[in-house]
Amino acid sequence: MTKNNATDRISHYFPYIVGGTAIVIRFFYLWSFWTNHPFSQKLISDARIFDDWALRIASGDWLGTTEVFILPPLYPYLMAVVYAVFGHAPKLIIGLQAAAGCASAILVYRLGARHFGAYAGLFAGLLFASYGPQLFYEGMLLGTSGAVFLSLIGLTLISGNNKTHWHLGLAGLVFGLATLMRPNILSAIPFLLFGAWWAYHKATPVKRSIRLGGYFLGGLILPLLLCGLRNGLVADDWVLMTAHGGINFYMGNHPDAPGWFSAPPGVDAQITPDGAQGNLEGPRRVAENAIGRSLKASEVSSFWFNKGLAFWIDDPIGAIAVTLRKVRLFASGYEVPLNYNFYYQRKFSALLRFPIAELWILFPLSIVGLIIAARQCDRHAILYLWLIGYAAGVLAFHVSSRYRMPAIPILMIFAGLGIWTLISRVQSQKWKNLCISAAALIILWTGYRIELNAQLAQNNWTMDPFNLGTAYLWANENEPARLYLEEAEKYGQGDAVLYYNLGLAYARTKKMEAAKNAYQQALSQDPDMVRAYVNLGNILFFEEKFHEAINNYREALKRDPNTHNARANMGWAYWSLGKIDEARNAWRQVLQTAPDHPSAKAGIARTR
Structure with a gap:
């Protein structure tokens, strides 16, 4: 048996290795997530918005309110289909996302093998299968992992050989759907069209190229037109996608x-x-x-x-x-947070702390791969152009780990090439080239690690416990709210909103002295926070410190004269001090602009 035949025989098992690894990792991750992770118990931020939206759709509100879509709509509609069939089943959604993550790992392998050989594809697929942020986003009710999956399907279709109009039309449709999950993808489309044309323009007649491009654009535009049509007919606002x-x-x-x-x-x-x-x-x-x-x-x-x-x-x-x-x-190795901080999440799962598949390690390997593949840039133009086009779409707005995710699989493919190149140089004993590559990697790894440490020193550790505590607070689950908000405060990065919410949690758990301190801390950071003055005044009122309560109500009214609760409560403070005329005047002022205000109406009734 020749060496090539042996390699082909072994590589036959590579998709199964990648897929099996992805399945095992996700099994253990989801098991630990559902048994140990606080985010599995409470939906926060975007996940809560998408879940509520999907429930409304599943209950029959398929066209939605008379507003333009405020967020990318495909994900909640897909969730709604599942909810309509199986009921409110967020765990099923997460299970489906994990399955799509396994399929994504295999697609990464396929793309890597198509461009750089089976072993490069194997390393790329394994890296993606074990990449912590991908695992984390698969476990959240977010469209991030879905956008990655659709992007990989589209890239697989558009980069294949012997493309037919069906391949291109389907690729366009997939990218159109992906855009309704992650709108930044739209910026990569012109780059992909150019890359596809460049790769095949010599072997494909001009008319056929134009026709294939038309099929691609037709598939792309179809879901966008449907979304725009819905916005125009339902919201009377002809917006192609979303309003944000x-x-x-x-x-x-x-x-x-x-x-x-x-x-x-x-x-x-x-x-x-x-x-x-x-x-x-x-x-x-x-x-x-x-x-x-x-x-x-x-x-x-x-x-x-x-x-x-x-x-x-x-x-x-x-x-x-x-x-x-x-x-x-x-281009950094830092996972930029957006409502969810990956570095905080790592404390709940050993798999998220897996050291190999971290960006500060992978980016230098990707750079090596990018440089090596540049020798045959024509052949791999689609991969380069996807990275450039998609990056442009993110950089036009703002950067986050979630938004960057559709670029990560392609970086993994180049990292896989980088790893395989190093191994090949050892096997072929090209020591000089190996030493040059290793030295470059050591320099890059050192630089990326220093950069990461600098970013982590400024990392917002408060974000996730604050969001968790706030979610529990709005659900009126005040004890866990207090505990998470106290944890957020311990990081020393709290702002006025954190201290205000902490004041609410303390007040609801009857810790009034702590609540007063929290409101005062909020006001020290934001002297114009009207609601903190009102709540602090309310505590002082119930402590029968009526003069101090009135002072806080006045501070609130200085900043917002239409704070009716502050004026009505000030009336009750005057009443408690025996100042009936002042109380009556305060309640009358409230009723002039809010005639149905219950507290002011009750106060006026007392004066008759």
Whole structure:
């Protein structure tokens, strides 16, 4: 048997090795997740939004409210199909995502083997199968792993040999669906079309190339047109996909933009029972206040997009500096958090701490692979262009680990090539080349590790326990809320909202002295937090410290004269002090603008 025949025989088992490894890892990860992980007990942030949305759809609200889609809609609709058949079954959704993750690992192997050989594909598939953030996102009700899966299907279809119109049409459809999970994918489409044309333009007549491109674009546009048609007919706002593109563009394009998700000034970043404040409800309020009228979702998006564009026009040097900051984040080994912090999650699972499949190790291997593959750039153009096009779509907005994920499988493929190249140089005893590659890797690993340590020193460890505590707080589960919020406070990164929520949790668990301290801490960080003045005044009222309570109500009313609860409660404080006229005046002022306010009505009734 020749060496090539032996290699072919062994490589026949590689997809099974990759798939089997992915299955085993996911089995143990989900077992530990469902038995040990707090995020399996409480949905927070985007996961809660998607779950609530899917439940509404499954209950019959298939067209949704009279609003434009506020987030990418495909994922909640897929969830709704499962819920409609099996009931509210989030664990089934997670199981399906894990199965798609296993299939994704095999697709990574297939793509890697197609471009660089079976062994490079094997290493790429194994790296992807054990990559911690992929495992974590598969365990959350988020569309991230679905976008990765669809992207890999599309890349497999478009990069195959002997493409027919069916291959290209299906590839376009898959990328169109993927765009409705991760809109940044749309930016990669022109690059993919160019790459496909470049790879086959010499062997394919021009008319056939145009026809194949038409099939691809037809498949791509179909789901986008359906989404836009729904927005136009239901919401009377002809938006092709979603309504949050403008605010996300502004978040990544203003003078103080850090490069990651950061709510603009005047906008609360958290998700509350009233909605996602950071990129949905808050931006609408700010835009409408600035323009002075109610706005459609597309108008809100345009308002923020124009503000971001103005930054580029007014300060191009500053805009370039912000973009370079985003490039650094995208190409770093740091998993940039967005509502979920991967580094906090690792404390709950040993599999998430698996040291090999970490980006600070994988990126240098990918760089080696990218350099080696560049010798046959024409053959691998699709992979390069996908990375460039998709990265451009992320860098235009802001960077996060979730948004970067569809680029990771291709980086894994180049990392697999890097690993196999090193092994091949050992086997062929090319010591000089091996030493050069090893030295380059050591330098890159050192640089990436230093960069990662610097990022981890600034890592927002408060984020996840804060989100967990807040989710329990809104569910009126106050004891676990207090415990998680106290954990968040221990990291020493708390802001006014954390201390306000901690004050709520303390008050609900009858720890009034601690609640007062928390509200005072919130006010020391944000002296204009009206609700903290009101709640602090309420505690002082029940402690019969009526003068102090009145002072806090006054501070609230200075900042917002329409805080009716503060004025009504101030009336009761005056009443308790025997100042009947002052109490009556306070309640009458409330009823002038809120005639049905129950506390003020009850107070006026007392004075008759």
